[in-house]
Amino acid sequence: MPNTNARPKHSRRTRRRRRGDPARDELVSSSLQSAQQCLLNQDYGTAFVHYLLVLNLAPEFKDFAQESFRFTLFKWAEELDSLGRIQELFDCYEQALEILPADEVILNSMGEHLFRMGFRDEAAGYFHKALKLRPEFPEARENFYRVANWLVERWHFLMLNDHGRNQKYQQAIQKAVQSGCSTVLDIGTGTGILGMCAKQAGAAEVYACELSKTMYELACEVVTANGMDGDIKILHKKSLEMEVPTDIPHRVSLVVTETVDAGLFGEGIIESLIHAWHHLLLPPKSNENTFGEQSATGRVIPAGATVFAMAVECPEIRRHHRLCVTEVGGLSMAACGEIHSPVSCSSEPEESMEPYTTERLSRLPGGYTALTEPFTALTIDFNNVQELEGLSSREVQRIQLPVTQGGELDALAVWFQLHLDEESSLSTGPQEDTCWEQAIYPVHSTKCFVLKPGDELIVEVSCRDAYLRLSGVAVLRGGRHIHLDNSSSWQPSENPVPNPNPEAELCSALACLQTNQKQSIDSCLLECSEMALLNNTDYHQSFRSALDKLISRLKVRQHGGVGTAGFPPASGLLYVLDVSEGFSLLSVLAASQGGVKAFSSVEKSKQQDVLKKLAHSNGISEQLLEFWLNRVEDEQGMLQRPSGEKLWSAIILDCVETCGLIRQKLMEKASLARCLLEEGGHIFPERIVVHGMLVESDTLLRESAVQGLEPTLGFNIAPFINQFTVPVHVFLDFSTLECRHLSEAAELFVLNLMDANSNYTNREVKVKVTSAGRITAVPFWYQIYLDQEISVSSLGRNSHWKQAAVVLPEPLQVQAGDWVCLNVKLHKSTISVIAHLENTSVSME
Numbered sequence: 001m002p003n004t005n006a007r008p009k010h011s012r013r014t015r016r017r018r019r020g021d022p023a024r025d026e027l028v029s030s031s032l033q034s035a036q037q038c039l040l041n042q043d044y045g046t047a048f049v050h051y052l053l054v055l056n057l058a059p060e061f062k063d064f065a066q067e068s069f070r071f072t073l074f075k076w077a078e079e080l081d082s083l084g085r086i087q088e089l090f091d092c093y094e095q096a097l098e099i100l101p102a103d104e105v106i107l108n109s110m111g112e113h114l115f116r117m118g119f120r121d122e123a124a125g126y127f128h129k130a131l132k133l134r135p136e137f138p139e140a141r142e143n144f145y146r147v148a149n150w151l152v153e154r155w156h157f158l159m160l161n162d163h164g165r166n167q168k169y170q171q172a173i174q175k176a177v178q179s180g181c182s183t184v185l186d187i188g189t190g191t192g193i194l195g196m197c198a199k200q201a202g203a204a205e206v207y208a209c210e211l212s213k214t215m216y217e218l219a220c221e222v223v224t225a226n227g228m229d230g231d232i233k234i235l236h237k238k239s240l241e242m243e244v245p246t247d248i249p250h251r252v253s254l255v256v257t258e259t260v261d262a263g264l265f266g267e268g269i270i271e272s273l274i275h276a277w278h279h280l281l282l283p284p285k286s287n288e289n290t291f292g293e294q295s296a297t298g299r300v301i302p303a304g305a306t307v308f309a310m311a312v313e314c315p316e317i318r319r320h321h322r323l324c325v326t327e328v329g330g331l332s333m334a335a336c337g338e339i340h341s342p343v344s345c346s347s348e349p350e351e352s353m354e355p356y357t358t359e360r361l362s363r364l365p366g367g368y369t370a371l372t373e374p375f376t377a378l379t380i381d382f383n384n385v386q387e388l389e390g391l392s393s394r395e396v397q398r399i400q401l402p403v404t405q406g407g408e409l410d411a412l413a414v415w416f417q418l419h420l421d422e423e424s425s426l427s428t429g430p431q432e433d434t435c436w437e438q439a440i441y442p443v444h445s446t447k448c449f450v451l452k453p454g455d456e457l458i459v460e461v462s463c464r465d466a467y468l469r470l471s472g473v474a475v476l477r478g479g480r481h482i483h484l485d486n487s488s489s490w491q492p493s494e495n496p497v498p499n500p501n502p503e504a505e506l507c508s509a510l511a512c513l514q515t516n517q518k519q520s521i522d523s524c525l526l527e528c529s530e531m532a533l534l535n536n537t538d539y540h541q542s543f544r545s546a547l548d549k550l551i552s553r554l555k556v557r558q559h560g561g562v563g564t565a566g567f568p569p570a571s572g573l574l575y576v577l578d579v580s581e582g583f584s585l586l587s588v589l590a591a592s593q594g595g596v597k598a599f600s601s602v603e604k605s606k607q608q609d610v611l612k613k614l615a616h617s618n619g620i621s622e623q624l625l626e627f628w629l630n631r632v633e634d635e636q637g638m639l640q641r642p643s644g645e646k647l648w649s650a651i652i653l654d655c656v657e658t659c660g661l662i663r664q665k666l667m668e669k670a671s672l673a674r675c676l677l678e679e680g681g682h683i684f685p686e687r688i689v690v691h692g693m694l695v696e697s698d699t700l701l702r703e704s705a706v707q708g709l710e711p712t713l714g715f716n717i718a719p720f721i722n723q724f725t726v727p728v729h730v731f732l733d734f735s736t737l738e739c740r741h742l743s744e745a746a747e748l749f750v751l752n753l754m755d756a757n758s759n760y761t762n763r764e765v766k767v768k769v770t771s772a773g774r775i776t777a778v779p780f781w782y783q784i785y786l787d788q789e790i791s792v793s794s795l796g797r798n799s800h801w802k803q804a805a806v807v808l809p810e811p812l813q814v815q816a817g818d819w820v821c822l823n824v825k826l827h828k829s830t831i832s833v834i835a836h837l838e839n840t841s842v843s844m845e
Contacts, residue, residue, distance in 0.1 A: 028058045032065070039068065044076035048092060055099045062100065069096070070105055077113065089113065104130040108140040115143070120150045121213040138827045145726040145830075151214040152724035154703055156190065158435035159258075160721065161702040163711040165426055165435060170197045170713055172301050172420035173256055177201040181254035181299065185209070185280060187239045187272055188259040191717050192219035195232050198256065206232045207248050209239050218720050225716050240275050251282045256301045262358040262428065263439035263468050264305055264380075264416050270388055270466045273300060277385040284383050300382045302418045307378040308429070309414045309470055311457055313407035314368035317359065319535040319798070320528040321411075321442035329540030329589045335617030336610050338523040340444045341531050345471045355467050357528065358437040361413060361430035363736040365797060371409065371451050372401040377461045377470060396462045400476065403455040408448050409484070412459065412470045414439040441470045445484045451475065524606045529658040530583040532800035539792050539800070543684070544589050546786035547576075547650070550682050551593045554649055557680060573597045574649040575642045577628060581654045581663075583607050588615050590650070591624045599628040599642065639672045647678035653753065655688055656782055656794055659730035660804030662688070662751070662829040670753040683753045685784045690749040690831070691795075692780035694820060696773040696811075697739035700729055704807045727807055728831065734779050734795065734803040742775055742814060743767050748824045749831070762825040769818040774811035778822070778833055779803055806833050 035050035051069045054061055073096050080089040093110045100106060111126030124147045130140035159165065173194065177184070182204040186195035189208035199206045210216040216236040223232050235247055244251055255276050259267040277284070282298035318324055321341040326333055345355040361368055377399070381387050415428040415438045428436035443449075451457065456476040462469045475482045526534065533539065554574055576590040576598045587600035588611055602608055608627055615625045642648060651673040657663055673683050701707060705725045706718035746767045752758040781795040781803045794801035812835055814820060821836040 024057060028054055028061070031057075032061070035068070035072070039072060042075075044072055044079060047072045048076045052095055052099070059099075066100065066103070069100075070103070073106065074109060077109070081113070086117065102133055104133040104137055104140060107133070108137065108143060111140075111143060111147075115147055120147055123147050124151055124214060138830065142828065142830045145728070148724040148726050149730075151212065152218075152721060154729075155435065156721060157706055157725075158703055160191065160193070160706045160717060161711045162435040163713075164433075166193065166711065166713050168420060168424050168426055169194060169256070169258070169301070170201075172424050173197045173254075174201040175421065176254050176299065176301060177203050183207075183250070183252040184254045184256060185239075185248065185252045185276070187255060187257040187276065188267070189219050189234065190215055191721055192222045192232065192234065193712060193715060193717065194256045194258070195219075195234075196223065196226055196228055196715055197713070198254070199228050199231050203254075205252070207235070207252065208232060209235045209237050209242060209247075211236075211238045214724075221720050222715070222717050225720065239272050239280070242280060244280065248280065251280060251298065253282050253296075253298055254301065255281055255298070258302075260305075260416075260418070261439075262437045263356050263414065264307060265463065265466055265468050268466075269382075270391055273382055274385060274388050276300075277388070284385070302420045302426075303383055303422070304379065304381040304419045305416045306376060306419070307380075307414060307416045307468065308374045309377045309412050309459070310374045311371040311401065311403075311409055311451070311459075311472065312361075312368045312411055312413050313371055314361075314364060314410045315366050316364045317368070317440060317442055318408070318410045320532045322444050322531065324448075324535045325537055328534065328537065328585055329544040331585065331588060331592065331614060331618050333614070335613045336524075337613065339526060339531070339534070339610065340523065341442065341528045342525045343440075343442055343528065344444050345441045345469050355469050356414070356439040356441045359440050360437045363733055365733055365735050368413070369405060369407050371403055371405050371407050372457060373404055375399060375401055377414065377459075378463070378468065391463045392466050394463060396460050398473075399459045399461060401457045401459060403451045403453055403457055406450065406452050408450050409443050409445075409457070409472060411443055412441040412472060414441065414468070414470060439468070443472055443484065449475070449482075449484055452477070524610050526583050526607070529800055534583070534585070536798050536800050538796060538798055540585065540589065542786060542790050542792045543586055543652075546684060546790045547586075547590055547593060549787065549790075550650055551590075551596060554680055555595060573624075575599070575646055576650045576652070577601075577639075577642070577648050578652040579628075579639065579654065579669075580652060583610075584652075584654075585611070585614070586652050587611070587625060588618070588620065590652075591615060591620045592618060596649070597624050597626065597642075599626050601628050603627075603629050639669060639676060641676060647681065648673075648676050649678055649681050650684060651676065651681075652684045655685060655753075655784065656801055657829075658801055660732060660781070660794070660802045661728070661730060662826070662831070664829045666829065667751065667753075667759070671756060674754070674756070682787070685786050685791075686752070686754045686788075687758075687785045688751045688753070689747060689783040689785065690751075690780055690824075690826075691745050691783060692748045692778045692806075692822075693741060693745050694743040694767055694769065694775045694814075695737075695739040695741055695777055695779060695805075697737060697776050697805075699738045700777045700805055700807050701811075704729055727809070729777070729805045729807055730802065732779060732803045732805055734781065734805075735797070737779070739777075739779075740771065740773055742769055742771050742773050743820075744770060746822075748778075748780060748822065748833075749826055751826070761827075762823060765822045765824060767820045767822060769814045769816055769820060772815045774813055775808060775820065775835065776811045777805045777807045778835075779805035780831065804831075806831060808835065812837055 031050045031053045035047045035054065038047035038050065051065060051072055055065065073092060077089050077092060096106050107126045107130040111123040114126065115123035127140050127144040127147060130137055131144060177198060178201065184198040184203045184206045186208040189195050189210045192208060195206050195208040210219055213236060216234065219234050223229050223234065237247065257269065259269045259272055261267045282296060284299065285297040321343060323333065323339045342353055343357045344353045415430065418426045428434055428438065430438055457472055458474040458476060460471050460473050472484055474484060551574060558572055574596045576596055578584055578587040579601045580586060583602060587598040590596050591598040600611060602611060611625065615622065653669055653673060655663055655666055670683060705722045706712060708718060709716065746765055748765055749763055783791050783793050785791040793799065795803065814837060818837060823834040825832045
């Protein structure tokens with residue numbers, strides 16, 4: 001009888017090893033030596049192959065060779081990535097994980113590559129495995145939090161916490177099921193809540209589909225936890241790919257869905273419902289069948305929608321979408337051409353443009369002013385397939401709106417009323433207490449246009465590509481049409497003025513076409529955050545002042561002759577490197593100092609052209625501005641000497657992400673930058689001070705995690721979706737956040753980029769409570785010191801940065817006069833806090 005305690009794995013390993021096989025031992029030894037020699041020669045591909053051979057033949061070397069094997073894998077993966085050999089890269093990781101399946105570092109690295117290439121579901125799986133192996137692995141934890149924001153977007157928490165919305169859907173579904181809709185399909189089920197509402201209401205058959213792998217798996221867990229796993233069939237599939245009887249046995253009598261975004265059609269609801277009516281739903285109830293059997297006909301919840309809009313003035317929207325200043329840091333912007341955000345709408349779709357962005361109007365800093373009354377832009381019946389199919393071919397509708405309030409036209413704000421059935425509806429309006437944001441269609445006129453009471457704004461509404469498109473095209477003032485693009489007279493197309501000279505008409509049309517093409521070629525697109533940065537005059541003026549001080553000081557120290565126009569000779573030029581992320585004018589500001597050669601890290605050709613025009617128009621020689629990425633092989637090697645014998649006079653680092661977090665690997669970059677500075681050189685900024693405050697905010701709690709059973713109608717959803725809760729809430733506008741301040745602002749942490757000896761890994765801060773309440777979060781922001789005296793704040797009204805907040809997993813009850821101890825730790829870009837009150841301790845990471 002065989003030994004039942006023996007482990008087969010060991011017997012297989014013994015047979016494969018053949019410990020007494022000299023040939024095998026010699027091959028392992030020579031391959032190991034070859035791998036080490038290849039490493040020295042930086043031949044990482046060959047080294048990787050040798051290590052694979054060694055570890056396959058001699059698994060006993062795993063512990064000995066693990067670090068070298070990891071290093072080889074990562075370097076070889078970098079090379080494959082740079083060469084675009086992506087499939088080989090993933091093959092290497094799979095081979096490595098066959099040998100070391102429990103290596104959390106390799107798992108995490110595999111996840112990073114997947115995430116960077118857009119495979120977010122798969123990346124999350126690798127980060128999760130790494131965390132299971134080592135729960136305190138900070139890199140894997142940070143990566144998992146980052147991917148969680150993509151996989152389970154924050155609006156899921158807001159929506160599930162919106163009890164009013166959930167209850168109205170539940171009531172509409174219950175009414176439909178009780179009236180005879182016994183078979184139900186939930187399209188885009190998310191957590192499965194609407195499908196569970198249908199089953200709870202008594203539906204005989206419930207099906208659901210979900211495209212996201214993460215949400216599909218989560219929905220399966222939720223349905224099982226609520227005792228409905230045998231009653232609801234969930235498919236990991238796009239509804240457009242579903243067929244009868246392959247996926248569901250027969251057509252259903254009810255489709256429920258909320259695949260709508262702030263612009264109503266952006267999640268593809270029109271295409272989904274057209275397909276559903278043709279392939280998955282019973283035919284709709286016709287007038288002849290009014291008194292027929294309900295179960296023999298199909299219907300959709302929601303039944304339809306009405307879209308509303310109004311024109312608004314809003315400085316916050318304006319500064320994120322178009323250039324609002326004529327001068328930046330002393331540089332004239334006149335020659336830059338047209339610069340605006342990629343959010344722009346016209347009746348004709350453009351691939352490079354997004355038709356709208358989203359904002360919660362009630363939370364915008366500085367507020368907004370309505371310039372017109374709300375108007376109905378569009379109505380749609382989701383139970384009329386002909387109307388759905390005809391949406392894209394609807395003629396462009398022109399609406400004339402009386403202007404009721406004078407002001408600068410910045411955008412059209414759009415919201416909708418979702419009609420669940422004949423009696424119940426949901427509104428996403430700016431005055432509603434809802435989980436929804438509003439769609440914003442910014443106006444990009446190069447010259448600000450001020451509307452006056454008595455004007456009529458002409459708005460075009462269309463749905464050419466099943467996206468709702470609105471644009472303000474002209475203003476009717478005193479009987480004259482003024483086009484908003486160039487403030488010239490404009491004749492509406494439905495009342496054309498006949499031209500007696502056809503040849504002149506053709507020439508005019510061609511000239512107009514050439515003008516439009518030139519405007520398109522000359523325009524430069526910047527991200528919304530980059531536009532806000534360009535409009536941040538305080539930021540640029542502070543940098544100009546700090547650069548001026550440094551350059552003046554270095555020029556005084558400089559020895560040697562004097563060049564043309566009083567500048568140092570070429571050999572005596574001061575070198576400044578700006579490695580800001582995205583678009584930045586700081587290199588041009590540096591070059592404008594005279595005697596400075598500045599290098600920009602701007603990569604896009606159109607953005608480089610803007611900087612060249614700006615330099616030329618401000619009298620800066622083209623020899624004094626260079627684009628650094630044109631010289632270095634890749635972004636990884638960006639921080640290096642300007643030349644063999646030169647060092648940098650100043651290096652400008654981009655330290656804070658727009659979302660409100662410290663940039664990843666900032667301190668590593670600062671450490672390298674310090675080694676590349678000449679004597680007296682400087683890193684901008686030199687230090688960053690993190691400030692924070694104790695607050696009570698139910699809003700942050702609702703946006704961070706599902707708050708128990710009550711908002712989700714008693715369904716057990718919170719424990720499952722809250723696995724994707726991230727402890728740091730980003731893209732926060734602290735000035736408009738609904739919260740109670742429970743303390744004064746306090747200094748939490750300091751990062752010194754010029755002096756490594758001044759830095760620390762954690763710090764304990766005592767904060768005095770000024771008002772009784774529950775501490776739910778610690779919002780934080782930065783004072784960014786360019787030098788000892790000049791600084792900019794990420795909390796300023798004109799700041800292009802947002803703020804962030806660490807949210808406590810459980811609120812901490814405090815009284816006025818209490819002292820709260822915060823243990824603050826910064827690991828790479830992740831801030832963690834442990835809050836203590838007497839014998840209470842709450843950790844926030």
